[in-house]
Amino acid sequence: MLTKTLTSEPVGEIKAVVVEPSVARCTPRSRFAALATFLAIVAQFGLIVMVVGYWQLESLPLARLMALAFAGFVIHHLLPVRFRLPFFAMLSLVAVITGVGHFGPNIWRSWLIGKMTTTGFLYHLLPGSTLIGIGLGLIGLCHLPIRFAARVGLVAVAGAGLAFLRGHSQWFPDVSEMWVILGSMFMFRLMIYLYDLKHRTAPFSLAHAVSYFFLLPNVCFPLFPVVDYKTFCSTYYNEDWPPIYQTGLKWIFRGVIQLLLYRIIYQFAPLDVYKLTSALDVAGCMLGMYLLYLRISGTFHLIVGLLHMFGFNLPETHHLYLLASSFTDFWRRINIYWKDFVMKLFFYPMHFKLRRMGTVWALSLATLGTFLATWLLHSWQWFWIRGMPLFNWKDFSFWMILAVLVLVTAIYETTRVRKRTLTPSRVTLRQRLILGLQAAGVFSLMCILWAYWSCQSWAEFETLIDAASRPTFREMMIVLGTLLLVCVCAMLWGRSSRETSEGRSTPATRAPFHFWPSAATVAIGALCLLILPSIATRVIPRLKPVIARLHGDTLNARDMAQQRRGYYEELDVGGMDNWQWHNAEEPEGWSRGKKAFYRERSDFLLKDLAPSMSTVLGGTPCTSNSLGLRDREYQRAKPAKTYRIVLLGASNDMGTGVKDDQTYENLVEDRLNARVPDARYSRYEILNLSVAADTILQRVLRLEEEGFGFQPDAAILSVTAVDEQVMASHIRKALIQGVEPPPGYREVVESVVHRARVNGKMPAVMIDRRLQPYFTELCKWSFQRFAQECTQRGVRPLVIYRPMPADFSGMESAARRQIIGLARNAGLEVLDLSPAFDSVADRSSLMLAKWDDHTTALGHRLLADMLYEGVVPLLFASQSTQQVSHLEKP
Amino acid sequence: MNPQEIKPTVKTFILNEYLPGEDPAAFTDTTPLMTTGILDSIAVLKVVTFLENQFGITIEPHEAVVENLNTLSDIERFVMSKKA
Numbered sequence: 001m002l003t004k005t006l007t008s009e010p011v012g013e014i015k016a017v018v019v020e021p022s023v024a025r026c027t028p029r030s031r032f033a034a035l036a037t038f039l040a041i042v043a044q045f046g047l048i049v050m051v052v053g054y055w056q057l058e059s060l061p062l063a064r065l066m067a068l069a070f071a072g073f074v075i076h077h078l079l080p081v082r083f084r085l086p087f088f089a090m091l092s093l094v095a096v097i098t099g100v101g102h103f104g105p106n107i108w109r110s111w112l113i114g115k116m117t118t119t120g121f122l123y124h125l126l127p128g129s130t131l132i133g134i135g136l137g138l139i140g141l142c143h144l145p146i147r148f149a150a151r152v153g154l155v156a157v158a159g160a161g162l163a164f165l166r167g168h169s170q171w172f173p174d175v176s177e178m179w180v181i182l183g184s185m186f187m188f189r190l191m192i193y194l195y196d197l198k199h200r201t202a203p204f205s206l207a208h209a210v211s212y213f214f215l216l217p218n219v220c221f222p223l224f225p226v227v228d229y230k231t232f233c234s235t236y237y238n239e240d241w242p243p244i245y246q247t248g249l250k251w252i253f254r255g256v257i258q259l260l261l262y263r264i265i266y267q268f269a270p271l272d273v274y275k276l277t278s279a280l281d282v283a284g285c286m287l288g289m290y291l292l293y294l295r296i297s298g299t300f301h302l303i304v305g306l307l308h309m310f311g312f313n314l315p316e317t318h319h320l321y322l323l324a325s326s327f328t329d330f331w332r333r334i335n336i337y338w339k340d341f342v343m344k345l346f347f348y349p350m351h352f353k354l355r356r357m358g359t360v361w362a363l364s365l366a367t368l369g370t371f372l373a374t375w376l377l378h379s380w381q382w383f384w385i386r387g388m389p390l391f392n393w394k395d396f397s398f399w400m401i402l403a404v405l406v407l408v409t410a411i412y413e414t415t416r417v418r419k420r421t422l423t424p425s426r427v428t429l430r431q432r433l434i435l436g437l438q439a440a441g442v443f444s445l446m447c448i449l450w451a452y453w454s455c456q457s458w459a460e461f462e463t464l465i466d467a468a469s470r471p472t473f474r475e476m477m478i479v480l481g482t483l484l485l486v487c488v489c490a491m492l493w494g495r496s497s498r499e500t501s502e503g504r505s506t507p508a509t510r511a512p513f514h515f516w517p518s519a520a521t522v523a524i525g526a527l528c529l530l531i532l533p534s535i536a537t538r539v540i541p542r543l544k545p546v547i548a549r550l551h552g553d554t555l556n557a558r559d560m561a562q563q564r565r566g567y568y569e570e571l572d573v574g575g576m577d578n579w580q581w582h583n584a585e586e587p588e589g590w591s592r593g594k595k596a597f598y599r600e601r602s603d604f605l606l607k608d609l610a611p612s613m614s615t616v617l618g619g620t621p622c623t624s625n626s627l628g629l630r631d632r633e634y635q636r637a638k639p640a641k642t643y644r645i646v647l648l649g650a651s652n653d654m655g656t657g658v659k660d661d662q663t664y665e666n667l668v669e670d671r672l673n674a675r676v677p678d679a680r681y682s683r684y685e686i687l688n689l690s691v692a693a694d695t696i697l698q699r700v701l702r703l704e705e706e707g708f709g710f711q712p713d714a715a716i717l718s719v720t721a722v723d724e725q726v727m728a729s730h731i732r733k734a735l736i737q738g739v740e741p742p743p744g745y746r747e748v749v750e751s752v753v754h755r756a757r758v759n760g761k762m763p764a765v766m767i768d769r770r771l772q773p774y775f776t777e778l779c780k781w782s783f784q785r786f787a788q789e790c791t792q793r794g795v796r797p798l799v800i801y802r803p804m805p806a807d808f809s810g811m812e813s814a815a816r817r818q819i820i821g822l823a824r825n826a827g828l829e830v831l832d833l834s835p836a837f838d839s840v841a842d843r844s845s846l847m848l849a850k851w852d853d854h855t856t857a858l859g860h861r862l863l864a865d866m867l868y869e870g871v872v873p874l875l876f877a878s879q880s881t882q883q884v885s886h887l888e889k890p
Numbered sequence: 891m892n893p894q895e896i897k898p899t900v901k902t903f904i905l906n907e908y909l910p911g912e913d914p915a916a917f918t919d920t921t922p923l924m925t926t927g928i929l930d931s932i933a934v935l936k937v938v939t940f941l942e943n944q945f946g947i948t949i950e951p952h953e954a955v956v957e958n959l960n961t962l963s964d965i966e967r968f969v970m971s972k973k974a
Contacts, residue, residue: 199952332930343931348951351935359939363932410932420908420928422916 034242038077040519041245045070045309047526048252054530056551057259058299061099062220068095069216073309077241085236088310089210092218097128099219100178123174131178131185132214134162138186139209148198155190169387180222183384185213188226188377191345202233216310217303222385225300225317225337227307228344235313243513246522248308251301251316253522256529258298260550265291267549273460274728274768279471282464283479286451293334293450297321300335323486323494325438327405328413330446338374346373359414364407371403398453405445432491439490440483459763466766590619590852597624598692604741605698605705606733608691618657618854630654631688632666638711643672643681643875646707648699649718651692652802657854663688667864668871678876687712695730696723696782701745704789714796714875717786719823721804721815724775728768731778735760735767748781779819783826796875799823802863803834805846805855829874836866896945896966903940908933919963924956934959941965947972 049070053063072091076084097103101124110116141154166183169176189212196202212232218224237244269288270281300317307314317337324330331339351366375396382390455461471479537544593615598607611628614621625633638644647653647665655663665686672684689707691698696719703715731749734741738760741749753759756770783799790797801820804812816834823830837859840846846859855863897919905914908928923929929937937959938949947969958968 195952199950201952201955344952347931348954352938352949352951355935355939359936363935414932422909422912422921422928 037242037515040516040523041242041249042074044249044519044522044526045073047523047530048249048256051256051526051529055256055260057256058220060104061102064104065095065099065217065220068098069306069309072216076310077245081237084311085207085211088216089207089214092211092214092216093132095216095219096131096181096214097125100128100131100181101125102177103128127175127178130175131182134182135185135213136210138190139213142190142194142197143204152194155194159186159190163383166384167387179387180385181219183381184222184224185215185218187380187384188341189213189229192226192229192341195345196229202230208233215303215307217306221299221303223296223299223381225303225335226341227314227337228340231314231340232312235315237311238313241311242515244308244311244313246513246515246518247313248305249522250518251305251308253305253525255298255300255302255305257525258294258301260529262292262294262298263550265294273455273464273467273765274725275772276464276467276769277772278475279468280475280478282468283475283482285464286447287482289454290447290450292454296335300337320493322443323439323490324442324446325435325490325494326409326413326442327402328409330442331402331406342370342374342377346370360411363410363414367407367410368403371399371406375399394453394455394458398449401449427495432495433487435494436487436489436491439494440487443486444483457763457765460765462763463766463769467769590616590849593617593622597622602739604734604739604745605701606730606737606739607693618848618852620657620659622656623660627687629688630660630663630690631686632660634685634687634710636710638685639683641681642683642685643678643714644710644712645684645686645714645716645875646703646710646712647686647688647690647716647718648694648703648707649688649690649802650694650699650720650723651690652720652855653690653718654688654692655860656692657848657852658857658860662857662860664860664863664867667861668868671864671868672872677872686716690718693726693729695727696779697727697745698730700782700786700789701742703786708789708793708795712795714798715786715790716871717783717797717799717823717828718802719799719819720802721812721819723819724779724815727775727778728771731771732758732764732767736764744785748778752778776818776822780822780826783823783828787826787828797828798831798871798874799828800831800833800867800870803837805837805853805859806844831867831870831874833863833866833870836862893966893970896969897962899944900937900941900965901962903944904928904937907936917962919966920961922960924960929959937965941969945969945973 049063049066051057052066056063068091072087076087076091079087103124107116107121107124111118111121138155138158141158142151144151144154162182165171166179169179193209193212197204202208212227212229215224215227265288269291270276270284271288271292273285276282276285297318304314304317315336318335319333321330321334324333347366347370350369351362354362354365356362357365378395378399379390382388451464452461455464533547537547593613594617596615597610597613597617599610601607609624609628609630611624612626614623616622622630624630627634627636653663653665655666660666665688669684669686672686676682676684687707687710689699689702691702694702696717699717703717707715731753733739734749735753735758740746752771752774756767756774758767758770762770786799787797799820801816803816812834816832820830820832837843837846839862840858846856846862848854848856901914901917904923905912905917909917921928924934934954938954941947942949949972953968957964959965
């Protein structure tokens, strides 16, 4: 007996029908065949676990979970049927405890060898245990022996209380990691569970409830398919195990492929709206944004595939949604579980209440109500993931536009009955062509709608459209070619055999199952994913960085640039797009000093540092001197026998995230004073005029307006590969604030502004995009100005190229060549510090944190070593030689 | 209404509404309707309204499911249970 009632309520005749393993009734030969089948499944599962680990899909916890699921699967299968569900429930609880508490092998090892105290060891159990305790409490409330309405009320009160605590998760830092998973497990499933409990449409037992809510893979996936309780119970081993397991493996493999495709798109598609320069870029950007959804469909396939490995023969979650031929078809194919959930809990109840109003009215109101609920529930989900609700016009309008599109199609389908047949009929070429054209139309409209949803703001979407103006004939042909490809794919595979997902898992509605071809496909595919990258990189070494970018969960160029821009604009990282919820956020107080440390200016420099300020930047104490420099105290007038250098740079040069005495310029200054490379000078000073977010144009202007006032002997202009990227922000802010450039700068800035057709009333993102083609011109002009102004004043100009801590987007090499070339063409001496980080194997270790790409103290030390070695021969060539010979004498 | 009339009545309705021109003989008591897409979610609502009007029963939202409406036999059994 699989079911055991949890409450005193009668369950009726509803029981899970479990198909007993066929092995039991088979001959020895069949037993051997069954053993071979099982071993083939184990081998495939093992290979897939290796693939997930090899490609570091999603996160380290997923690799651990896959290993746990693999071991659990073997034990689960070998257990008698009656023990399987309780075992799955226990395994899920173990996954929660280990997953939420990051309970990896290192913790076990540390505890076993005595490196970690038992209290410390148990501390790691706390988040998972708390989650389980809360979860069991919620399940208990659903089964209290009181009126059903009272139970619903109690669950609602408990949910509200938990939501309040989620909003104040900082009150319980020890368990803060469990809230996202708790929300993911209970926020929707409780609704379904209560609905099915009310109507008693499925069996209820402790094992069922624990298995359903604490579903094994859930601990790694805050975005989880809304599994229906009734389907969950009714599909449990509802046929023999080989097709269930093999289908699961096939879906896990499909999920892995989709997650890899997602990475390719995420890393290589032109997703940065600021950088779009042609209509083709815009089309690529829209397509890329739409295809980023592969991450969701991929994880859902993987999740449901994993559940298959434990006998839950659930239907598929997505069905060729890119080939949908109408908006209702799209709604039925994308996130099928969500569609079923809202249909069950919202659409049908509303429609049944409204049907007296007539079919069209009931359909219209129920559809709009359902999409409204979808929007609210989406915000509810966002709240549990991010700790704050997502209420904005963009999200609301996206769901409402989709609602109207689905509704119009649904009314059309209601009034014009589509052709249905009892038997599969031959589809004519004309019918296929119509289907293909419809799919291409829906595909292109969904790309646009998805881009609208994915853009950070209306202005960004406007900029996207702006970039698409005046497409060339070639660009139009490429876009049409892509749509033609969609059309052909839809003609071949777009015709769904069923119009609904209901009953999809029933054997009667599925194509005949062929185990061995499917097993061979999965095994060969998994082997290819393990072996081919090594072969490919050996045969074509150029592929190495490409493959490296596909490993791991690194940010792409757009998100790195966005974080940088976010930093430059002092925006909240929380504003990142819907799919970036997983990226680590800046801890509270990390940059709390920003507002106090920087002062607005009314001239073209726009800002500077507040003098004598002590605060925190990049999580580290930071002070400014009485002259308003992030540096030690200096006299304004240069002391006698002093060699003075002024450094002009941005936040990394300013030393954001490192202590005052750890900045590379202070380290070089200390070394100069210690070694005295030129006997003519007894003291060396490097005055750091760097200000965070200064563009090259501002750095040169700062030298003219402030730097020359310090009577420097040399001026060092620090440049990086990303300087071009941020060039626009300065001019845009000046335009918006109506600040005039000073004489000398006015001509070049006004010329660029005129040719770029920008003005201060435009959306910021549009100004930035239109200014982009002029960045090189502005850099070139700035270098020339720097050389010219320094020469006129007898100051030695020097440009240093400072490498970025990490080069995730792989653009540093080309950008470095470009900017160094511009400086050299202006007649400037350039000291390239890029080899400074060559000794560091993992460049990302030079970043302060995942959310902050400023250079660490180690990075500053390496820069200082290189700068000192380079600057001494350049500035003190003859004297340093004498000094070295002098030092070498006994 | 006579219980024997349930299946023919529903069959005629579905043939007229959704399967015009199809061979009635090919539409058996066990032909799947919902799982094969002959009845999609919107068509199910029409069938529900028809069953309520025709047989004087009230159907709840949670009853408009594949277990009750997938075949003519399922529909007959469901209507009979509602009338009981």
